[in-house]
Amino acid sequence: MPRHFLRRLALTVTLLAATLPALAAVDLSAPIPVGPQVKVGKLPNGLTYYIHKNNMPAQRLELRLVVKAGSVLEDDDQRGLAHFVEHMAFNGSTHFKRQELVTYMQAIGVKMGADLNAYTSFDETVYILPIPTDRKDNVDKGFAVLEDWAHGLTLNEADIDKERDIVLEELRLHKGAGERLNKVVMPKLFNGSKYAERLPIGKEEVLRNFKPDTLRRFYRDWYRPDLMAVVVVGDIEPSEAEKQIRAHFAGLSNPVPERKRDYPDISSRLDTEALVVTDKEARGNAVFLRYPVSPAPARLTYGGYREKKIESLFSMMLNLRLLDLITQPDAPFLGGSTGITRFTPRYQAYYAIAAVGPRGAEPAIAALVQENMRARKFGFSEAELERARKNMLRSYERGYNERNTTNSASYVGEYLRNFLADETLPGTEAEYRLVQEFLPGITLEEVNAFARKTIPADSGKLVVYSGVERADTPAPAHEALLAAARMAEQADIGQRTDKALAARLMEHPPAPGNIVEESEDKALGLTRLTLSNGVKVILKPTDFHRDQVMLSGARFGGQMLFDEKDIPNTRYASQVAANMGLKDFSPADMGKILAGKSASASTLLAGYTDEVRGNSGADIEEIEAMLQVLWLRFDGVRRDETLYKAYMDSQKEMLRNRQAQPEARFRDAIVDTLYNKNPYEPRELTLDDAARVSLDRSIEIYRQRFSSAKGMTFVLVGSFDVAKLKPLLATYLATLPTSELTVAYRDVGLRPVTGVVKKEVLGGVEQKSILSVTFTGPAAWSEQESLRMAALMEVMNLRLYEVLRTNLGLIYGAQISGAVRKIPYEHYVISGLIPTGPEKMDKVVAALFEQIERLKTAGPDEAELAKVKTNWRQRNQRSLRENVYWMQRLQASVLDGTDPDRILKVMDDVDAMTAADIRAAAQRYFKVDNYVQVVLNPERPATVAAAASQAGN
Incomplete structure (x- = not known):
């Protein structure tokens, strides 16, 4: 073992001994207690809460409302409505009318999407709300928002109907090869379980036609305190956070009668089965082996934690072996991984997956199976285990060293997993101590025994090939997949040997310069x-x-x-x-x-x-x-x-x-x-x-x-x-070679076309379109002008969200970006991609150019510019405490030949920026006589596609 590693290990043990309570002879059967870093509590109505005071970054609070309810709980007439409720959380509640919440959050510097957000999955819905704490009113409002999400959504019919088009546009984005492949594969992966029938995005006919009461029924049944958690991490006193939680959530009550919150069963596959599914628009070819599902163990004790570390070591070593395979001549696959995955809160399964290369599916399957069989039969070597121990220790050491400089958002995931999947919460210091305690005692025989127990021999696996439908490369037959897996299981597999390696990269460093x-x-x-x-x-x-x-x-x-x-x-x-x-x-x-x-x-x-x-x-x-x-x-x-x-x-x-x-x-x-x-x-x-x-x-x-x-x-x-x-x-x-070479860029004359150029591209069988618009031209570069361009883009994106999405329901999301560039000549580029439907394209184009014209004639209103400035002010405050920001800005100042002092003064220019400046920038850069418009439309128009669908039925 290298001397530096032993020295660091000894130093760490000494520090821990001085700072942490002694961890004498651990009782492996004892439950792991919650660490002192977080307060976990439960209100009488069943709502769980987590409070963690953390000052990185300062004056910022990460709030989450976690609902242990997702799409798997939907009734047949509600498919997609768990996700629809999530959308409605931003469209009217007790304290905020439709869009008032988004408007308010933007006014205090919280951006929709980048900051304020939510997601819906099979078993949970999570609402994400970061709040600046420089004003108490922000904190009060933040908890009021969580309370509204929990039980105060208005769900009125007009707002629901307004949101239908937006959710349907999101559904449109999901359409494509991935969705088509999933419709075939998911029922097999979930062995006929309800999970396969409840993809969170839902069914189009339900989203178009559901009655408002159907949506309200889901909200009434499942948004209730005994299925909720409130997570509070950041710059707040725990007593104040707890006071807010009790004030806003203690009065919530569970519905009477309560519907039972069940987790659907997933039956275990008994026979090996193969599935071949292809699509002409698929992103690549892959093989996937899923072995029988089993209930995920509840690892709540010290012994369970120790077994998790054994599992992690096992996975690290086995996946490094797969990484070695892709460097061999005629590699069997392009990349692969294997291990245990917990794919629902209650179930896990062993899997192996590989991206198929030019040799095809059979060699990929054979390699995956044989490496698993090799590990099962012969296990690993001491050298492999030692490297895995070092890497694991270093990972936890970094977490320990960074415990006081870790961003609050990084801690949130732990509390979500505790609530949703019973993950333990010992805390960074205690967990590092546990790793120090357990790692040296985990033996090779234990890891090899885990491999023998965990890697399935041959029973009940599903072998899936998914790939691109190509005439020149036929997909493999089901029988070929099964034969490849069977032959690999029965092959005569030899033991793997490690080659000897140097202990360090450089035996003799160069003689120093000065x-x-x-x-x-x-x-x-x-x-x-x-x-x-x-x-x-x-x-x-x-x-x-x-x-x-x-x-x-x-x-x-x-x-x-x-x-x-x-x-x-x-x-x-x-x-x-x-x-x-x-x-x-x-x-x-x-x-x-x-x-x-x-x-x-x-x-x-x-x-x-x-x-x-x-x-x-x-x-x-x-x-x-x-x-x-x-x-x-x-x-x-x-x-x-x-x-x-x-x-x-x-x-x-x-x-x-x-x-x-x-x-x-x-x-x-x-x-x-x-x-x-x-x-x-x-x-x-x-x-x-x-x-x-x-x-x-x-x-x-x-x-x-x-x-x-x-x-x-x-x-x-x-x-x-x-x-x-x-x-x-x-x-x-100082000893790097510095022989002569050109230290300059070359302008090769790459220039965009001029005038208005429009082009249509046909591609894809789904009724999906994308609008691309690009404005270009000469520009006088300066740091101040780059700021004005950035502000113009921020205002345009506010308009896209407010007008094209919220008011008109033409899109789900869009992004426009722009920059003034100095190299290789002074110029600007503005580009935007806006997905929509082919039947809406003309309206999207008209609405986009209407907003451009509004900005050119009237500029942004003061409220819009204030939103941009407030967000930038908060972002700048956080950036000044990030190494990557300083590195990028210092390097840019060298290349641009500018004064790095602006790193500390940039907000002076932001504060001085006016609405007139943005209007003038819009006039300079949005030249409607000089842009390129390219539209992607489906290969077949909707009428043809519908006729073909009816003929197929």
């Missing part, structure tokens, strides 16, 4: 260094996260420096190099050598830049490991034809499957139309492009850009000591 210049920026907390090889470094030590260091590097260069004939090779160069590993190590080898360490670094040949990214923990040896990986990425490329072929096979299969997807062909048409099929346009590559990729040319291109660090400025942000970091920077960054 730091030749140093300066401080005390206002921003920066240290700037110039190294002896000319490389520059910006250091920003922070306490935002206790166990995180982030690195970036960038300079001008990129793909556009290369000739047109090299486009496929430039696109793939970074990925090809990464997928072959480093030095003498494959990617799988690197994962094993770095087991127990959080450290990575990657390179990217982007359009106009060469970029580097890295991450590590705060441990100085992990930072060194990250820098070693970075150094080796500049030291050359590991040439491995086997790994190259495996990677390119996966890419070709992905591109082959992509051709079947109408949305993908639509995206290609947008780019082709916008740039008139310029060879440098930013479109997806094709199979023909992939066939032109050369291993040696990709390596040559990579080396041209990443064999020298000349012109690079690296930014490191995170939890580190500058003095301790400097020697590592001198060793690794």
Whole structure:
């Protein structure tokens, strides 16, 4: 075991011994108590609540209403109404009329969708409400909203009818190959259970025709306190939170009589069965093996927790074996996973799944089954177990280190799982202590015994093949799937052997260079260094996260420096190099050598830049490991034809499957139309492009850009000591090669078309359409102008939601985005995608351009602009406490040549922005005589599709 790992383990045990109560001889049969981090209570009416005070981020509160009721509880005339109730929660209640809730939340900086949201599943409905706590009224209103959701929805007929079109548009989005495949597969996966008949989106005829009382019946029956939990995590005193909960929820009562809340049974499959299902628009080919379902064990004791860790170790090791398989010559599949999945609150099953590659379904099935049989027969090795232990320990160590800097939203999931699936809540500190206690004592024989007990031999599995319906590649027969599984189970399987690996990536670090210049920026907390090889470094030590260091590097260069004939090779160069590993190590080898360490670094040949990214923990040896990986990425490329072929096979299969997807062909048409099929346009590559990729040319291109660090400025942000970091920077960054190369971008003349260009694309059998609109043109770039463009986009998205969705019911959702760009020339791009139905397309286009014209003539109203500013103010406050934000902004200031002081001053420009500024921006950028409109319409109009459907019946 590496010395650093033992040292960290000893240090951690010492710290825990000093800070946590002794965990003497654990009674494995004892239940795990709820930790002190959360207060869990229950009101007399049965409502459960969770309160966790957490100040990250400050002045923000995460509220959830969890209802233990979803689509599986719907009566036959209610299919889809659990989800419809969720929609109505935002459309009229005791304290908020239709749309008043959304309007109010936007006014206090809470965005619909990004912040305020909800979801409905088979067994639960969860409402999501983050609230700023800078004003007490916000908190009071937040709890009032939860109370309204719980029992105060008005559900009046007019509001219900208004929402029908919106829900039907959401249903339309679900239509496609995935839905068609699920209709066949789901009944088999759920063995005829009610779950297969109650997909949350529901049935179209029900959504169109249900009576309001049918919806009210679902709400009355299932929205009741004994099936509810309120979760409160964030910057609030627990006593205040509990007071709010009691004030708002103690008066709720359960209906009389109460309907019994049942969980449908799922019968266990006794015989092995095969299912083949294809669709010409499917996203890819896959095989899925589902073994008999069984009740999920309630692991509420220390012994149950220990068994969960055994299960996790088992899954980690087995899935790493599958990862190894995809790097072999003629890999049996493109990727796979296996293990135990808990697919309802009460049931679990063992599964194996793989993305099918060019060799087809049978080799994929054989490989999945054989690896499972190998683990069942021979188990794992001590080396595999030790690596899994290290990785697991490091994961929990990071959680422990970050316990005081973890975002409140990250804790919410634990409380939802406790309420919905009885997950234990020991707390981060206690859980880390348990892992420390249990991991060393988990033996190889225990893990191997778990494998023998868990991996099914041959009984009652469902073998599913789902794939793209292609004339040139027939789907396998049912009998072939069964035969492949049966032969794999009966095959003579040998024991797996581990190859010996080096203990570290670099046996001998390079002789250090020097730091030749140093300066401080005390206002921003920066240290700037110039190294002896000319490389520059910006250091920003922070306490935002206790166990995180982030690195970036960038300079001008990129793909556009290369000739047109090299486009496929430039696109793939970074990925090809990464997928072959480093030095003498494959990617799988690197994962094993770095087991127990959080450290990575990657390179990217982007359009106009060469970029580097890295991450590590705060441990100085992990930072060194990250820098070693970075150094080796500049030291050359590991040439491995086997790994190259495996990677390119996966890419070709992905591109082959992509051709079947109408949305993908639509995206290609947008780019082709916008740039008139310029060879440098930013479109997806094709199979023909992939066939032109050369291993040696990709390596040559990579080396041209990443064999020298000349012109690079690296930014490191995170939890580190500058003095301790400097020697590592001198060793690794100051010794990077800096031979001559071009440090500039090339303008290849890529320009969008001008004038009004309209195109229709036909694709897809469902009655679905998508509108794409793109505005482009020259623009004078500045940071202030970029802000004005961003504000214009925010206002447009408010209008899309309010007018096209809420008022007109034409869409479910849409997004428009825009940017002013400096490289390779000063210009702007605004693009929007709006899904709708073909029968609504003309109305959508008219409504969109009406809103554009309104913004150009009248601009936003003050309330709209205030919503944008309030949200940005809150987002900026949170961003200033995030390492990734500082890293991105500092790196951008280097490339743009701007003053990084704006990081602290950007809100001054936001506050100064006026409605007139946004109106002027709309006039500059929404040029209705210069845009590209591309519409995706179905292959068959609705009348033809309906006639064909009737003929089929």
